[in-house]
Amino acid sequence: MMLQDGSTQLLCLTASSGVPLFTRGASRQLPFSVIGSLNGVHMFGGGQGVVLSCCETEGGGKVVWRVFQESVMLIAVSGGGPGGAGSSSKEEEARLQRLLENVWNCMVLVLGQDELANMRNVERIKRDLRSCFSLIDQLLEERHEGFLGNLTHCADSLLPPNPTLVQEAVDGFAQAADSEFGCLLVHGRIAAATEKWWRLAPQEVVLLSVLMRSLSASGSASCDYPVFLPHGSPTVAHRLLRFHLLPGADVCVLCGPTPSLHRAESGLVGRFWSPLVETLRDCLAVGERCLPASISLRPDMLALLLINRETRRSVSCVRAPTNHPLSGPPLLSKARCWELLKLFYSFSMTRYFSQEETLCVSPEERTQKGNTEDFVLGFTHQPLQCYLVTEECKSFGLQTAQHQLFLVTPPSVPTFALRTAATQTLSDIVTATGF
Amino acid sequence: MADVRPPAPGSVLVSDWHRCKESKEFFNKILHKKMRKNFGLLESPVMPPQVAVDTVHYKIFISGKSGVGKTALAARLAGLSIPNLHYETTGIETSVVYWPVKLKDSGRVLFFRLQLWDCGENALRRFDHLLPSCKEQVDAVLFLFSFTDRTSFDDLSNQIAKWMVPPVSPVVKLVVGTKFDLFMHCDVAERDVKLFQERWRLPLLRVGGEVGDGLGDIAPVLNCLAEQLWHQDCVTAGSAGIHTQETETLL
Ligand SMILES: Nc1nc2c(ncn2[C@@H]2O[C@H](COP(=O)(O)OP(=O)(O)OP(=O)(O)O)[C@@H](O)[C@H]2O)c(=O)[nH]1
Numbered sequence A: 001m002m003l004q005d006g007s008t009q010l011l012c013l014t015a016s017s018g019v020p021l022f023t024r025g026a027s028r029q030l031p032f033s034v035i036g037s038l039n040g041v042h043m044f045g046g047g048q049g050v051v052l053s054c055c056e057t058e059g060g061g062k063v064v065w066r067v068f069q070e071s072v073m074l075i076a077v078s079g080g081g082p083g084g085a086g087s088s089s090k091e092e093e094a095r096l097q098r099l100l101e102n103v104w105n106c107m108v109l110v111l112g113q114d115e116l117a118n119m120r121n122v123e124r125i126k127r128d129l130r131s132c133f134s135l136i137d138q139l140l141e142e143r144h145e146g147f148l149g150n151l152t153h154c155a156d157s158l159l160p161p162n163p164t165l166v167q168e169a170v171d172g173f174a175q176a177a178d179s180e181f182g183c184l185l186v187h188g189r190i191a192a193a194t195e196k197w198w199r200l201a202p203q204e205v206v207l208l209s210v211l212m213r214s215l216s217a218s219g220s221a222s223c224d225y226p227v228f229l230p231h232g233s234p235t236v237a238h239r240l241l242r243f244h245l246l247p248g249a250d251v252c253v254l255c256g257p258t259p260s261l262h263r264a265e266s267g268l269v270g271r272f273w274s275p276l277v278e279t280l281r282d283c284l285a286v287g288e289r290c291l292p293a294s295i296s297l298r299p300d301m302l303a304l305l306l307i308n309r310e311t312r313r314s315v316s317c318v319r320a321p322t323n324h325p326l327s328g329p330p331l332l333s334k335a336r337c338w339e340l341l342k343l344f345y346s347f348s349m350t351r352y353f354s355q356e357e358t359l360c361v362s363p364e365e366r367t368q369k370g371n372t373e374d375f376v377l378g379f380t381h382q383p384l385q386c387y388l389v390t391e392e393c394k395s396f397g398l399q400t401a402q403h404q405l406f407l408v409t410p411p412s413v414p415t416f417a418l419r420t421a422a423t424q425t426l427s428d429i430v431t432a433t434g435f
Numbered sequence B: 001m002a003d004v005r006p007p008a009p010g011s012v013l014v015s016d017w018h019r020c021k022e023s024k025e026f027f028n029k030i031l032h033k034k035m036r037k038n039f040g041l042l043e044s045p046v047m048p049p050q051v052a053v054d055t056v057h058y059k060i061f062i063s064g065k066s067g068v069g070k071t072a073l074a075a076r077l078a079g080l081s082i083p084n085l086h087y088e089t090t091g092i093e094t095s096v097v098y099w100p101v102k103l104k105d106s107g108r109v110l111f112f113r114l115q116l117w118d119c120g121e122n123a124l125r126r127f128d129h130l131l132p133s134c135k136e137q138v139d140a141v142l143f144l145f146s147f148t149d150r151t152s153f154d155d156l157s158n159q160i161a162k163w164m165v166p167p168v169s170p171v172v173k174l175v176v177g178t179k180f181d182l183f184m185h186c187d188v189a190e191r192d193v194k195l196f197q198e199r200w201r202l203p204l205l206r207v208g209g210e211v212g213d214g215l216g217d218i219a220p221v222l223n224c225l226a227e228q229l230w231h232q233d234c235v236t237a238g239s240a241g242i243h244t245q246e247t248e249t250l251l
C-alpha cells in the first residue's frame, strides 16, 4: 500500500512535461519515483488514445487523475477508504474525483485561469500556487463536521425563523454596496442570499462558503479578498467583501472596484445591520440544527440531509442520541453520524440516484460517464427510494422531482417504518418552510 | 507637514495601567472567561451608564514582507488563535482590538478601538487596488521585520521612506521586530537595531513566543501605539487651529 489508511495525498504537475508543482496532504510524502511513474502511466495512456482516470491498488488504495485546461495535472492518491458502512471503492473514487474538481476550482478562485492555463514561468507559478494551500488543505482535511457542500455541491443552508427580514437586509445591503451578489452566513451556512447569488454555479456557491468559513474562523472583523469565479469570471477578479457582524454571523458581497472596504464598513454595515441584531441572534439560536425550532423532528432520527435539486441548496443535521440503553450497542458519536450520512449519500448517488451534472465536466467525459452509469446501474427506470441496513444503523433515501432526502436511524427502528419516517419528515419540513 | 516626534513612553498614558486594580472593570469588558472577547462589528464593550467612556477609532496598517509575521501579530494583538503554519494571506483582513487606557494628565479613561489592517505581501503585489485601500484614511503603520530574516530588517528603511514623502498625511510609525523568541536563529544583531533606532528615532518593539494568559505581552505594543496616536491627534488638533488662522490672513 502506498499510503497510510484514510489519508489522501494530492499531487500537482504540469500536464505537458510532468514537472511537479506541489504536493499536499498525508504526513509521509510519496517518493519522487512513484510520483514520476504515476504521471508516466497517464502520459503513456494519452499516447495510446486512452484517458486513464482511476485505478485501484491491491491494498485498496486508489489513484485518480485529471488534467485541467490541458495545463495542470492533478492526481489524488488515497490509502484506502475510511471503512465502515457503505464505503467501497466506488464511493471513494467519487470522493476523489470531487476533490480534484474542488481543488482545481480553488486554484482558479485564488489565481485566475489565465495564470494556470498559460504557464510561462514554472518557478513563478510554483511560488504563486502557495497562496492556494490554505484552501486546499482545508479540502483535504475533510473534517468540517456538518458541512456536506464539497461532496454534494449544494449550498449548506440554514433556514432562519424570520426569512423575510434577513432577505430584505441582504438585498438592501448588497444594493447599497453596488453589488447584485450578497449572502448572509450563519454558523457557516447560508441563511439568506440575493437572487443573483443563487445563479452562481453551484460549485462557486460552495467554494465561496468554504472561503467565508475559513475567514470567519480566523476571527477577523472584515476582509477584502480578490476572487476569480471558476465559471462566471475565471479571468477577471472580483472583490469579496466580508463583514463579521456577530460571532457566528457574517455577511459578504461580491463587488467591482467600489466601494472600498473602509467605506462599506463605516458607511453601510451599521446602517443595514444594527437594526437587525435581535433578528440575527434568533438566526444564531437555530444553531447546528439548521431548521427552525417550530419543526419537530422524529426522536429516533440520527442524521438528516435534505437537498432541493432545483435551487441546489441543502440542510443537514445530526442529533447525538439521547437515550442510554443499558445494554446493546454503544452509542454512535456525532462525528460518526456525520460520516454515516456522507457515506450513505455517496452510496445512493453512485448506485441509484442521479446527480444534477455539475458544469465542470467536459462533454466527452459526460457521455463517457453517462455510458458507464447506464451500464453499471442496469436500470431502465429511475429508482425513487433506497435503503441500507448495517450493524451500525439503518438508512433511507428518497427522491422526488424536487427533493432528495437521506435519513440515518438507529438499528432499532423497524425497517418497514423507514419509508413512512422519510416521507413524513420530507413533507413536514417542506410544508413548514417552503424549502 | 513635518512628522510628529514620538512622545516619551509613559508621558501621555498611564503605563502598565492593566496591572492597576482600578482598571479591572474596564479590562473585564474585553475579556470573556479569562480569554479575549471576540467582538462582531455590531458589538463593542459596554460600560454601565454612570461610567460612560468614549471610544476613539483608529486604522492601523501592518506592513512587512511575506512570512514576516503580520497575520500572527494581528492575531496576537486581537487575542485570536495564532497560525502555526505560514499560509499566505490572499487579500486584506482586518481585526479589531479594544484597549482601555487612562490619560496621564486628566485621568480620563478611553477605549481605543484599533482596527488592524493586514494584507498579504504577495496579494499586494498581484492586485494593485489593495494598497490604496489599506492607505485610505490610515492613522498608523506598523513596520514589521523578523529577527530571523536579515533582508526584512535591511528593507525597513526603504519601507519607511515610502511613508515619509508628502502628500501623505502624518501617520504614526512604529517598528515591530517579530520572532524575537527564536534567538537561536537570530539574524539581526542588537547593535544594528540600536543604529537603526538612532537614525530613525521611531519606537521599536519586540514580540514573539508563546502567548501568555495575561495581557502583559501585548500591553507594551498597544500602549505604545495608543500613546502615539493620541499624541498625534493632540498635535494635529493644535496645528489645525494655527493652520486655519494662516489661511484667513492669506485671504
Ligand atoms: N516563533 C515565532 N513564529 C512566528 C512569529 N510570528 C510569526 N511566526 C510564524 O511565521 C510564519 C509566518 O507568519 P504569518 O503571520 O503568517 O506571515 P505574514 O507576514 O502574514 O505573511 P503573508 O501573509 O504571506 O504576507 C507562521 O508560521 C508563524 O507562525 C513569532 O513571533 N515567533
Ligand SMILES: [Mg+2]
Pocket: B070, B071, B072, B087, B088, B089, B118, B119, B120
Ligand atoms: Mg499573512
